[in-house]
Amino acid sequence: xxxxxxxxxxxxxxxxxxxxxxxxxxxxxxxxxxxxxxxxxxxxxxxxxxxxxxxxxxxxxxxxxxxxxxxxxxxxxxxxxxxxxxxxxxxxxxxxxxxxxxxxxxxxxxxxxxxxxxxxxxxxxxxxxxxxxxxxxxxxxxxxxxxxxxxxxxxxxxxxxxxxxxxxxxxxxxxxxxxxxxxxxxxxxxxxxxxxxxxxxxxxxxxxxxxxxxxxxxxxxxxxxxxxxxxxxxxxxxxxxxxxxxxxxxxxxxxxxxxxxxxxxxxxxxxxxxxxxxxxxxxxxxxxxxxxxxxxxx
Numbered sequence: 043x044x045x046x047x048x049x050x051x052x053x054x055x056x057x058x059x060x061x062x063x064x065x066x067x068x069x070x071x072x073x074x075x076x077x078x079x080x081x082x083x084x085x086x087x088x089x090x091x092x093x094x095x096x097x098x099x100x101x102x103x104x105x106x107x108x109x110x111x112x113x114x115x116x117x118x119x120x121x122x123x124x125x126x127x128x129x130x131x132x133x134x135x136x137x138x139x140x141x142x143x144x145x146x147x148x149x150x151x152x153x154x155x156x157x158x159x160x161x162x163x164x165x166x167x168x169x170x171x172x173x174x175x176x177x178x179x180x181x182x183x184x185x186x187x188x189x190x191x192x193x194x195x196x197x198x199x200x201x202x203x204x205x206x207x208x209x210x211x212x213x214x215x216x217x218x219x220x221x222x223x224x225x226x227x228x229x230x231x232x233x234x235x236x237x238x239x240x241x242x243x244x245x246x247x248x249x250x251x252x253x254x255x256x257x258x259x260x261x262x263x264x265x266x267x268x269x270x271x272x273x274x275x276x277x278x279x280x281x282x283x284x285x286x287x288x289x290x291x292x293x294x295x296x297x298x299x300x301x302x303x304x305x306x307x308x309x310x311x312x313x314x315x316x317x318x319x320x321x322x323x324x325x326x327x328x329x330x331x332x333x334x335x336x337x338x339x340x
Contacts, residue, residue, distance in 0.1 A: 079308035082303075085304060092305065109286075114269065117200065118264070118265060118268040121268050124207075126261065129211050133216050134219075134245060153213065164278065196286045199279060199283065219260075222256035276292055294307045295307070297310065
């Protein structure tokens, strides 16, 4: 065993710089934020130990707690629904093309939007599509209907935010599903054809179960992105009107940099971390990957 450990030393030496950087830029910030959540302080000012007071205040007295988590649940539900349906359907259509050249061209076309920064795309949606004189309202006026402020109306703001990115099939998601479809052995396709599984039946019975690893991956990434993300909401609505589009991540940002309550914001961040951890574990346990399904059939 000692000889094996000595032989592994070069490998550990190669990994050490990456582990050090990971600890400095990923682990250390979380540890510092967790420690800061037990204090009441602002940047450059004195700190005061308050124990669990920040957590108690957020979980019992914060007026944004329930509305923000309801909004987060609404937006995350639709994001997960879209990411498990739209990119997979598009990837299947590309995979079904007979010409390899056509497959390459379509994959490239769906990947092109990646070069546009996400915040730029969000601003385009807010101004040119959902704005007072945007595409949606101008189309409604052409049809003889009245436009409305989609992002300023409490009844439509969440729906408008959820539909940003339509048709939800651009970027990396399509390629991830496409890679999953290409990894399905030809023998599986041949066996499905011999059993009469074609078209939609084959897609639901064969393709979907065998890309569950990709579904699980994208669901985890989508959940993490929605719980952490607030940039688009900050640019478009600032959580308004009222608290109708407020989410916990945006409220954490406001407390940290607008209200100068860094300890309180750190407590919100820890709560979001625990939420992400719980949802990730739940996802890993409830959704079976393609490898699990294949092992169950053996």
